[in-house]
Amino acid sequence: MLKRQGTRRSTQKNTKILVLVSFVLVLALASFGVWPVKAEDYSSSSFIVRDPVINIAATQASSSSFQFYSSAGQLAPGESSSANFSYKAGFLYFATATTPVISATAGNGQVSFTWTASTGTFGNVTNYQLGTATSSGGSFTYESVGNVVSYTKTGLTNGTTYYFKVKAEAGGRTVAESAEVSSTPVAPADTGGGGGGGGGYSSPTTQTIVNFYGRAYPRSVITLLKDAQVAATTVAGSDANFQISLSNLSAGNYIFSIYSEDSKGNRSSLLTFPISVTAGATTNVSGIFIAPTIAVDKSQVKRGDNIAIFGQSVSEAEITISVNSDEEFFVKTKADKNGVYLNNFDTSVLEMGSHLAKSKAALAESISAYGKTVGFLVGTKTVLSEPSKCGKADLNCDGRVNLVDFSIAAFWYKRSLSESFKIIEQERLNADGKVNLTDFSIMAYYWTG
Template sequence: MNELGKIKQNSIVFLMVVILFILSIIFFVVPSFATDYVSSNFIIRDPVITVEGGRATSSSFIYFSSTGQTSVGSSTSTSFSAYDGFLYFTDISIPTLTATAGNAQASLSWSESTSTFGYVVTSYQVGQSTVSGGSYSYTDVGNVLSSTRSSLTNGTTYYFIIRVIDNQGDVIATSTESSVIPVASSVAPSGGGGGGGSSIDTVITAVKFSGMAYPLSKVTILKDGQIAVTTIAGPDAKFDVLLSGLSTGNYVFSVISEDDAQNRSSLFTFPIFISKGVTINVGGIFISPTINVDKEQVQQGENIAIFGKSVSNSEITILINSEHQFFEKVKTDNDGVYLYNFDTSPLELGEHYTKSKVVFKDQVSPFSKSVNFIVGNRTVLKNTKKLIGDLSNDFRVNIIDFSILVYWFDRFDYPQEFDLNSDNKIDLIDFSIMVYYWTG
């Protein structure tokens, strides 16, 4: 065979080898065992790669594997449910919509929607309707935080929502609805000739707050850090309260809620400028859950109870912060209570914290405040603050405690802790104190 023929034959052989190599990559999976995978931002030591999501363990490592997908959400079949990585556990804040009525117009402003990871917010859409709940006509207003809707009919109620759009053009969050009734500007009549007169200023300057907290929970509105008004949420966790008698100016309002165990939510805070004679509607407030734990310190490997309160029959996402973050999901019951017993075996010794957020009908709350705990070599129960008026020590103030106090009414030799105002007698004042701290 001449030299040219050898070169041609070698080229054909080399080409076949390359084709076989490419086909092996496409059609075959090469398993990897017991080695280190390193990049500039991660190291996986000694993994045994599993096809399914889950946790692989040995005496020297724990490896959490997952299956990724390009779409947001969960994959299901008759035999499994897959919640895929950060795409499923994204933290998208819901915009809080403020609507102010004007003459044939409505001025809208909303809080910025942010994501911890996963999504990129690129624009907002304003939905407008004359029927509560829609259907809405949508206008893309760009990546801005305010919009004025004009050419409206005075005296007609308009309903608005805000949709958050990501860089793929998908809707990733929606505010709750806020409504306004445009009105014509009123001009005060001038005084008639002939004598002096007096005028009464009947212009109302107010802010109306509405949203969701917890069933029958106390909701407090703070104005510039001071308590301005309180209300009680309904059995459906919804609240609606009007704060009037305000002057023109800038204010910082905060909303906070408290459950029947006196655990409080994180503050929901926003600034507002108020003009005289205007009532501003602040809708879509979604209070974060309350959260607490049953142990100050837990022995490694034992369970720690994480509990709190939010909207009834909603989904709670609990974050446990450690060297690796853990996300757990649990449902609230009909009273809005949730409880999750977390196995601390995967947690390293030391300080940790947990917090939670709630998802209800595509609405997502902010995260709750953080609660700290320690993983150590012994368990220390958390000291529970005794409720004032809890005479039966069942962590509630209700008809049982009332009956106990009735028995000791106007008697002597009563237990000293039953004298709620420490005036050396049990009288109507003690009953008033008990009613104030009533939990039911």
């Protein structure tokens, strides 16, 4: 009995000592401004991380079987991986910026540039760097040009072809990089002078040309607008790449816009960029990346059911779909070889009411802007979307028959039709598998202007 009491007293004494030591340690930590930080367990459907250690420096832990990038508050960017799983954490997964579209116009010992502003997600671009090289794909020398969207590079050698890129930065880190664009500075044309009554000599006038290079959708029709008027159309290759050239332009400032139409007749958003054209110079516009089209299979969906979100983009592109609710949701999917993508989105995470979805594409190091938005309603029943009905002769399905439709038809005049345009011709023109004067007569009849 005495032994048990002695043991109890000893235990109580040890407990008091431990409490006292703990209290002293807390006071010591507080005196140095150090406070304990609590880390809670977090989990997924396949694993639980218990008692995570918060590392303010956000360093990297590793073993022979996995890598794990630790984080402060689970916000540090990084990716952990092993042979069995990959875990993405922090803003790195979705923090992206659109790729600038750059144009270069040659001058006398100089090249003038304009580019579209790079738009960031979860952040803002604070600076641009211009890279210069003397060979394609070569080593670029970069210089800071500030948070601007135009710049003139001087001190160049006439007759030498240079290659340029623009990098967008946020907080000193590169978040986007343009495609490469080339330009060759040229001396002004020598108009000559009179001499000995023999008359002056004028060198041949150099053409004023603007070239557009970019990506759309495989075999899609691309339409180029100049100051809101159709200037040219072309068809993308099977790899979705396209090129359009405009010549015999007058010097001046223009607003160019470009769009494409997918195999279902859905039209992309307009990509617009201002360009200053110099007489006798060639301007190259590179890195155009037309945003994906988007559509849904239901105008209203019963909460908890799936809604199909689909569209078309570049072949094998990674598609990011954003669904706006009280909380914004992001899902990723991949386009197939024809550029077609599909995601069956689970609406159980959405609130009742109206929602909007949009998508963007990424391929290699290029990222498009978000395209058009499409709306749907989450409710208590499901209503399928009705296919949009395009009127006779309305080739771009905008509810009007005007010069845009005429330009599209003119492109296919006496040419072999693509598979997608065969469907349009069958439904909205003469349905004889070709474009000829009969089709233009139909357009004239339905003309709205």
